[in-house]
Amino acid sequence: MSKIIVYDHANFEGVSREFTSSVSDLVNENLNDCISSLKVIGDPWVAYSDSNFSGSQFVYEEGEYATVEWNDSFSSLEVVTEDLMNPQITLYEDDNYRGRSIVLTTETNLAFGSFHDMASSHKVQRGAWVLYEDSERGGAQMVARASRDVPVYDWFNDKVSHVRPLKPGKFIIKSEILWDMKEEHVKSVMIDSICGLNYGEHEQSFSTELFREYTGSITDTFNFSSSTQVTWGTSFSVDVGFIKAQQNFSFSNTFNVQRGGSNTRSEKKSIRISLPTKIAPHTKLTVNVLRKEVDVKVPVKLTIKTGSHIIVEFGEYRCESGNSIITEYKEEKI
Template sequence: MGRIVLYDQTNFNGNWKQFEYDVPDLAVDMFVKTAKSLKVEGDHWVAYQGNNFTGEFVVYGPGDHDQLGSMNEQIVSLRLVREKLGNPNIVLYQDVNFNGQSRDVEEEVGDLKKGGFPALVSSHRVKEGVWLLYEGVRYTGNRLITFKGDQWANYIQFSWNDKLSSLKPLKSSDFEV
């Protein structure tokens, strides 16, 4: 079980709201783009800058986050990470619709080309865990997050076809990603 408490001031001061469930739009709870600090208990939470879990995001792990940096007064939606974070596994496919060469990945890869994946990636399936996908090598550039059970058949719809360069699983020890 996870819980997140958002505060409208740094260092856990001011008005606050507590959540134990996904929130696709904080405007409904009158707390959109208000948070300046937060506390996480239990499982990780993903804070997004867009409605319905879209846009830029930061993953917050258990603990006290007294300032939010780039997410200061930017949080619009929240998603609780319910997935188990041990034994991560994602299958990458060369072509859309899970075709072409494929490879199971169970650990972070800072450069897919050097990591032995001979072709570009156009689709994936997440078997276990939560994965952060990066457009640049060594976890740089634009990024996406994908969860256990996700099946992205065509990266073209995300403007990501043949752009995935590195990826890593979310770990239970991650404080902020």
């Protein structure tokens, strides 16, 4: 849920109130023209200088604002409810969506192109945008939102110099591993071999005990779908404790996912190998040290919530473990 917390003094001091829905008139909340700092959690909010969402506009994305523009001048607050994941806006040179046009999907400084101070109307296909009078996000602002097309700019006509889409709040991601669709491949790889030979006619006794240390590794990776809405660097956890309970392998209980990275860890595995005390006549005894390598792949359902919007998509968790060390004994006549 998106919310805004407002304070009547700077630096988050004084009287405070928390809102989760738009407020058309702060007079009714005893907070008119007194807000001096605020915090936003989730999707952006628009603060207006006048009641009923009119007058000058100021946009606040998720974060903390120890001071605000137009201190003590806000009379209404509106939460942005549009889906902000895939924005698009069309600017038109003339009123009523006529003349030359330009389609934008990312932040653009129009001062570097041929549409600087040219826009007179717009249509927002997706998301919500801020239009600025000056380049580098300067000057007066106008918020442009989907389903709220503006055919005539009036005072803002031929003044748009910079345009940017509003960003959604931080993602809240819930992961669910679909174990019924798990794929697992297991193979054994020999990493060492120890031999005992008895060429004699009689059974021989041995008291040899070997202590060896081997290093295995565990690699956790998570692959997102090609069309994922998860932004680069976003982190969340995947509970993979089930796989540890199902198999006698050293998997992580929880895998922390960060888009663009993987989690690899190496562990040393100590194993004590004892040769049998008796080797039969004319017998070669071989002790093979094996690493059991397990490759598990399983789909993961991601429920991604940002503000009031929920998206469901799928990724793949993969764990490659080579940390299980076992021994195998073989006897051959010689």
